[in-house]
Amino acid sequence: MRTLGILFLLFITTTSVFAQQKQWTLRECVQYALDNNISIRQSELDVEATDIEKMTAIGAFIPTVNASSNISENTGLSFNPVTNNAQTTTFLSSSGRINLGYTLFDGLQNFRNIQRAELSQLASQYRLSKMKDDISLFVANGYLQVLLNKANLDAIQTQNAVTLEQIIRTNQLVEGGQLPRGDLLEIQATDATEKQRIAVAENAVQISLISLAQLLLIKDYENFDIVDEGYELVQNEVALKTADEIIESAKQNRSEVKIAEKNVELALKDLQIAKGGYYPTVSAFFGYDTRFTNASSFTQVIDPNNPFSTQQVGVVEETGQTVVGQFPNTISQLLQPDPFFNQLYQNDGIAYGLQVNIPILNGFQTKANVRRNKINVQRSEFQLEQAKLDLESNVYQAYLDAEGSKKAYEAAEKSYESQELAYQYAKDRYDVGRTNAFDFSQSKLRYDNARIELNRSKYDYIFKVKVLELYFGIPATELKF
Template identity: 25%
Template sequence: MIKRKISIGGLLLTCLFTAQANGNWTLQDCIDHALQHNIQIQKNRLSEKTSQQTTAESKAALLPSLSASLSEAVAYRPFQKQGGSFVNGSVTSSTSNNTIANGNYGVNASWTIWNGNQNRNTIKSSQISEQIASLQTQQTANSIQEQIAQLYVQILYTQEAVKTNEKLLENDEQLLRRGQELLRNGKATQADVAQLQAQVDNGKYDVVNSRTQIASYKMQLRQLLQLSDTVDFNIQTPEALDSQLINYIPTIDNVYQAALVSRPEIKSSQLAIEQSDLDVKIAKGAYSPTISLTAGLSDSHMTGTGQNIGNQLRDNFDGQIGVNISIPIFDNRKRKTTLEKAKINQLSSQLDLKDNQLNLRNTIESYWLEATNNKQKYEASKSQVKSQRTSYELVSEQFKEGKQNIAQVLESRTSLLSAEQTMLQSQYTTLLNITLLKFYQNEKLSF
């Protein structure tokens, strides 16, 4: 089993180093790197360790406490004219010395054997806090994975937009050159050429703007991955995206039922209700008497008594054992206030669960609607792009032959660009939301 774990870890590291070496990162590469290096996730893991220490402390409260004490002191009476009396341990002694040294030593133990079961309920509450801290880490990891997927898809979409704009720009430049030829031949006006030049400039702006957006999205993705600028970072385009778009879109109810079982925010809310129940029990336990056992050993000595230290330590050695019972009677309403607050928090925790369940369903419904609507738009836009491209190519050729005016060319180009943008946007929006729906069904994020 150990060798198998090592080989799996080595495989993951090899894949990660390969991704870093060639600069092409898949979605899984990004997620794996973020889960290991993201600062917020690391802070959540430290919170888990803090909760573990709190649990250990709660368990230790069931054990007896033990302490030792030691004190040495010197007393000086400069104006004493006759012998004075001093208490040396349990023995009263007299001395005429102005300066007296004394020492006291003790070991004390205490063990709470009953306090209304508060200690044991506190342990259970601490253990639940430990689980909630672990779920908070998972919740943060899920949120970061969703952000990574959204940025990843946004980069893929914008990269395709750059390719579209570059193709249109290339055609715009061809039309400009043809327009300049027509102008020299007297078949086009200066205004026509100016419009073609303006369209080329707009096309260049669209390309630059898209590339700037890609750089911005990559910067945001780097921040999530805690990736330095020195690392070569490019997004690997998944294969066969079209085939993924025809995948079955899971129903809202199926996704929701799976999410209720697997999502950490729901589990955390359920555990918070259990913890609030324990808080009520702890508050009620404060009304119970507290019973504790005590034991102690003590000894002391003093100079100036005429006895040597050994005899004093023997005579003053003392041991005791006892039982303490503390019965709460009146504490200015502190216990009652604590109990009422615990009951209020209990009701609040139940409402939090309902609120989280409602938000979860709303999120799933939103993803489902986006996936369904954009899938339909994508199917419709494919034929529209095909017809608009054919029309644009036809109008462009006719313009080159001097059979179409510039207004018809620009209008056809605008229609083609709009259709292609709609197709790309609906394509990648569908892909993202189908992927997120599967993620909420407790599947891995993948394209």
């Protein structure tokens, strides 16, 4: 058992270390951002809110049913809720009611509210899609920035390794009297400069990693790292298309235009809903109610001991004969309340009918609401036109940026090749003592700068092409690097 426990602890420790040392690929970073980014979560909540809006609009077609009840105890002079007679006593009473209502016509506002909710759903989904594209682009940019900084660090470290070899060789030549000590000092100064550049480059790598981790909401900065997969330039069909083709595809696929289009449709639907306020509203209603009380009551009954009495009712004028009649003798009798369920059945009642509300004058509220929505329609139409213009401008700018970065990369590549040949030539001359350390250091510095510029232009071009692909309509999760 003790051995098993030790093995288990070793397994947990190894797994924990492995998890901490995990290196992230670009696709993993993008997917993690899409799953955890706060802005995306907020946009997803907006989509859920539109689902509730649609549910509410559908609910307007369902009859409203409400039930109510009350119970009370009365003491003193009160009216019996069943007999409606005033009596001085203490009794318990209760009542219940069920009301049902249904809107038959409201100027088609209910139908248009459902249509508006569906449009609102589409608009929020487009906003979510745009948010995902933006976040994916931010992550890709941050990721490529880390790669650029790592590539620059590697270039400086590689060249510094060469410098260290040159220090050893130069020191041997100086001790042998073949080179002056000034050359050794020059190479050592170059090494110090490169060490400083290495420190700056390492700091740039750490800062870019922290920035990427913060974008991903990862708090373990110390163990966060990415995989250097050696991204190369990937020529695809988007990079070969013209600006007009990319602009036309962007207008059909990009969320910016779709959001503006849905906003226009929403404004038009709001205008229709506002105009519905001019029409009468017809609704039907049905109500059922009943009541109960435990109060006793009195009733008049015939006296069983003396059921009738004879009383004079008049006199015959001609004869003076008295006219008499028999009348029932009544006495008051106490009645106990009927059972609960009997009273519910005996005291119930229903009410039903139609109700029509005709708007005549409401302080110009409906008219003002219609005019306000007309203005919103015009404003949203202007925003749609502006969105199209902005998209066209942004796509064209991205196209020019991609073309410019491509030319810059090609120029940097040629410059790097030239500086590499020049550096190799200077190195060969320095190795045989035909050039001094200063000239060799300057050639090496130009070669280092050319390599760094090649890295910068390479990743800049990769990023600019990815921007074009997004504008062309390729989903962020399907971008190829």
